[in-house]
Amino acid sequence: MDERGVVEALVSDDGRVVFLGSSDEALAYRDKDTKVIDLRGYYVLPGLIDAHLHLAGLGFSLDWINLRGVRSIEEMKARIRQESQDKELILCRGWDQELFAERRFPTRHDLDEAMKDKPVIAFRICGHLAVLNTKALELIGLRRILEGPYKEYFERDEKGNLNGIVKEKGLSLVHEAIRGDEEYYLSAIRRACIEAAKHGITMVHAMSCTLEELKAIVTLRSRGELPIRVRAYLSYDVFKTIENIERLRAMNDDMFKVCGIKVIADGSLGARTAYLSEPYHDEPSTRGELLISKEELGEIMDRALDTNMQVAIHAIGDGAVEMVLEVFEDRKEEVTRLRHRIEHASVLNEDVVELLRTVKPVVVVQPHFIISDWWIVRRLGQRRARLAYPFKTLMRHCVVAFSSDAPVEPVNPWVSIEAAVTRGMDIGIELGKLTAHERLSLEEALRCYTTGSSYACSEERRAGVLREGGYADFVVVDKNPLNTSKVKVLATFVNGNKVYEARPGVVEAIQA
Ligand SMILES: [Zn+2]
Incomplete structure (x- = not known):
């Protein structure tokens, strides 16, 4: 699957795709060092990109x-x-x-x-x-x-x-x-990356990066031991302590970039700390709370702007999303240029949808929340639940990126894609019945997990897409992913190199 549709063969050189087209033409690129891989009818798609997860957290959680x-x-x-x-x-x-x-x-x-x-x-x-x-x-x-x-x-x-x-x-x-020592971090991050690659992920956005995490990622990168690409969003507390952010960003390369900062505007629906515009349906004494004021957010954004850092703001309740959008509205040019993001945007209302339409931030969502938050209709009541996890509505107005928020949800993108497509209707999730119109097609869901996510870090020309000049990051799966989300990942390639295979020789290299 590429921008021209389905092609027969792909040639990569030095980490980039250099040709897409017919097998005959591809073979013309062959020289004595060329490795020819026969995919025997398996399917290849661009490497998936998880636009919001917690890298060290995922690594640690593997043995919790x-x-x-x-x-x-x-x-x-x-x-x-x-x-x-x-x-x-x-x-x-x-x-x-x-x-x-x-x-x-x-x-x-x-x-x-x-x-x-x-x-x-x-x-x-x-x-x-x-x-x-x-x-x-x-x-x-x-x-x-x-x-x-x-x-x-x-x-x-x-x-x-x-x-x-x-x-x-x-x-x-x-x-x-x-908190563990340096070695603990190195091994956690390496394991998290390998775990992601296992499921066909070739790039992750590491949210709320701490200093320890950042150091470990940089160390792995300099040793050439980073299996997949990492884009970091520093927690605001870390951003404040880094004296020379330009010097840090000057070290950005194709494997690792510092992209922006992560700010938290409210809590979660589960703990009833997400900030709603009206009280919780099942706890009328509260509507959650804002963890930051408009003024504070504005100041943070000014500081970020000084160094051209993208801002990613955690906002779950419609009250928090609205507050963030109001701040964004006063900075429209900056929002468009730096592609400021809203993370989660779990609950909207009609006014918020209207604001989204004019402000057009990037919205990064986690489809698997639909399954984990099976009680959400109780929290919000039926009327408000109609605009909970409204992915189709979001896609009409904004670029939507998909993610897992691992270790909160499973890092496996295929269960998230399944959730976006079914909205849990097959397993009796109440929200699914109320919001059937928000279901996505497999193609839309894959787009969110590829170009949606690469757009979110301004790399849509190189990542999440197979095109000449783009990264040679791709995944081999056993079934056509446009027909089913129940695929098995057979192998994952980053920079044209195999970083994961389901079993040795599953994608056999034949010297033609
Ligand atoms: Zn998160």
């Missing part, structure tokens, strides 16, 4: 205890007991209290019952909230919690004691406590 799909606090405790044998620090992710038979959040006491003598930290599926056992609270330091600037992010029970739940900014103390 996975609590996704756990149906009760009792099951959560049993899982932690079973899988924590040889670990000193027990890290878990993926629980969702909405699925629990007990219908409540777990507390430090629940975790103490699972494990008393080692610290346990269990992140909720959204990553915006965690529950800690007593040992883990001690690991962070009770004084730092109780007297520090983030004390209100640590919840208390009726008696005023910490109940183990930590939210949003308070999590920075948690992340600090579990």
